[in-house]
Amino acid sequence: MHRVRVKVVEDALDANHTIARANRDDFDRAGVTVANLMGAPGAGKTALLERVLGSLDVRAGVLEGDVQGSLDADRLASLHVPVVQLQTSKGFGGECHLDANMVRSALPSLPLDEIELLVIENVGNLVCPAEFRVGEDARVMVSSVTEGDDKPLKYPLMFRACELVVLNKIDLLPYVDFDVEKFLARVETVHPGAATIIVSARTGEGVEAFREWLAGLPARRMVEA
Numbered sequence: 394m395h396r397v398r399v400k401v402v403e404d405a406l407d408a409n410h411t412i413a414r415a416n417r418d419d420f421d422r423a424g425v426t427v428a429n430l431m432g433a434p435g436a437g438k439t440a441l442l443e444r445v446l447g448s449l450d451v452r453a454g455v456l457e458g459d460v461q462g463s464l465d466a467d468r469l470a471s472l473h474v475p476v477v478q479l480q481t482s483k484g485f486g487g488e489c490h491l492d493a494n495m496v497r498s499a500l501p502s503l504p505l506d507e508i509e510l511l512v513i514e515n516v517g518n519l520v521c522p523a524e525f526r527v528g529e530d531a532r533v534m535v536s537s538v539t540e541g542d543d544k545p546l547k548y549p550l551m552f553r554a555c556e557l558v559v560l561n562k563i564d565l566l567p568y569v570d571f572d573v574e575k576f577l578a579r580v581e582t583v584h585p586g587a588a589t590i591i592v593s594a595r596t597g598e599g600v601e602a603f604r605e606w607l608a609g610l611p612a613r614r615m616v617e618a
Contacts, residue, residue: 416528
């Protein structure tokens with residue numbers, strides 16, 4: 394029997410790239426810089442945004458991705474920044490990541506003419522989000538000490554796909570078996586030269602460095618353009 398290998402994954406990613414380019418064109422026309430924030434469930438992505446969004450020097454908005462519910466979006470809305478909730482369970486099969494088409498479906502609800510920076514908080518996952526570009530300018534990976542220092546070696550694509558790796562929850566270091574130097578060395582192994590910031594979203598330690606990095610994205614985008 395003759396077998397034909399269908400490259401479904403490649404075709405899906407090609408289609409995603411096409412839509413991601415269309416998203417990027419729309420963001421560029423609106424003058425909006427986009428950061429794709431990724432990480433495992435419980436890494437502290439939302440808590441980190443709570444720390445920085447209210448005091449950024451640029452006008453920011455958030456596209457909040459979850460499989461279901463609006464708990465994180467509700468938390469961020471209290472900061473009085475535009476927040477749009479995108480649930481993958483509604484029309485997208487409950488996917489464990491955001492893709493370009495999902496983001497495109499949310500564009501009409503985003504006040505792009507009122508913001509300079511859009512943060513897309515992706516669905517918590519250490520695998521799939523890294524494979525799907527959504528039209529972003531930069532990607533940020535949030536990891537936490539509670540996940541273990543082996544994650545860069547176990548999920549290298551996620552760490553390799555991001556310009557910045559943020560290590561969160563360092564206030565818990567006395568209570569967990571985590572080697573910071575080993576973690577940073579492993580990040581360097583899978584992504585040489587990747588920027589890293591060490592923070593505690595709970596105590597605020599190191600958060601100013603992340604705030605400055607995020608606030609500087611629009612200016613860096615203009616220079617690169």
